[in-house]
Amino acid sequence: MRGCPTPIRFVTRNLSDRVVTVYLVGAGPGGVDTLTVRGFRLLERAEVVVHDRLVDQDVLALIPSGAERIDVGKHKGAAASQALINALLISLAKRHDCVVRLKGGDPFVFGRGGEELLVLRDARVPVEIVPGVTSAIAAPAVAGIPVTHRGIANGVLIVTGHAGLDPEINFADLCHRGVTLVILMGVEQRETIARCLVGGGLTAQTPLAVIERACTPGQHVVRTSLGRLASLDVTPPAVIVVGAVAAIGRPSSSE
Numbered sequence: 452m453r454g455c456p457t458p459i460r461f462v463t464r465n466l467s468d469r470v471v472t473v474y475l476v477g478a479g480p481g482g483v484d485t486l487t488v489r490g491f492r493l494l495e496r497a498e499v500v501v502h503d504r505l506v507d508q509d510v511l512a513l514i515p516s517g518a519e520r521i522d523v524g525k526h527k528g529a530a531a532s533q534a535l536i537n538a539l540l541i542s543l544a545k546r547h548d549c550v551v552r553l554k555g556g557d558p559f560v561f562g563r564g565g566e567e568l569l570v571l572r573d574a575r576v577p578v579e580i581v582p583g584v585t586s587a588i589a590a591p592a593v594a595g596i597p598v599t600h601r602g603i604a605n606g607v608l609i610v611t612g613h614a615g616l617d618p619e620i621n622f623a624d625l626c627h628r629g630v631t632l633v634i635l636m637g638v639e640q641r642e643t644i645a646r647c648l649v650g651g652g653l654t655a656q657t658p659l660a661v662i663e664r665a666c667t668p669g670q671h672v673v674r675t676s677l678g679r680l681a682s683l684d685v686t687p688p689a690v691i692v693v694g695a696v697a698a699i700g701r702p703s704s705s706e
């Protein structure tokens with residue numbers, strides 16, 4: 452008989468034969484309320500926490516005062532390089548028993564957690580993945596948008612809008628087939644994204660929502676249509692939702 456599923460954990464011994472673990476923890480999209488209990492417990496006993504910029508201050512406040520706190524997030528365009536972060540994690544794992552690598556949302560959803568997992572495994576450092584609540588699903592949810600509403604959407608596609616949309620993929624066609632499009636990191640490229648989607652065959656009337664700073668006190672939701680995306684006054688971090696579900700429960704006062 453199969454046992455209960457256990458967290459993904461790669462237990463090996465590192466070069467100095469000391470058992471250590473690096474925990475790749477998803478902090479969720481907002482404050483402590485969107486952190487998992489597992490993440491909360493690990494933060495309480497962390498000896499060192501390496502975190503990104505998008506992690507909420509209230510979550511960071513859970514780090515014990517005696518623990519080392521290392522911010523590797525992007526500030527004014529400059530972030531620690533991924534190679535540097537990888538090397539840092541390996542070196543910390545040799546010196547501490549509980550190293551927490553804390554990332555906004557879920558560590559594997561556009562969080563580069565996969566790269567860190569592989570590098571740590573190669574260095575024979577044990578890793579435990581602690582999934583987090585991703586903004587890709589939580590942001591639409593808190594705005595009252597059910598991304599796979601029965602009868603309206605039979606799937607959801609999470610994509611990066613960082614460099615505009617990949618012209619090789621026909622996102623507009625997917626939306627036509629009832630797949631909700633959720634775009635992360637798309638605010639700065641919103642003009643290009645709107646152009647690609649309309650160019651791909653979506654109408655300007657396609658329902659669209661932008662959820663800024665979801666799950667935080669600064670949360671702001673815009674319900675509108677694709678045709679108005681380019682001219683919206685919105686700022687990151689935000690999630691863009693495109694498809695029929697974005698009209699569900701839309702207040703009459705929306706833009």
Ligand SMILES: C[S@@+](CC[C@H](N)C(=O)[O-])C[C@H]1O[C@@H](n2cnc3c(N)ncnc32)[C@H](O)[C@@H]1O
Nearest residue numbers: 480556557560562585586635636664665688689
């Ligand atoms: C580098 S990606 C990291 C995603 C993260 N790993 C996750 O699962 O939510 C950063 C992008 O996630 C989205 N994001 C993260 N937190 C958010 C929040 N609280 N509200 C809205 N969007 C958020 C934004 O699109 C932002 O540009």
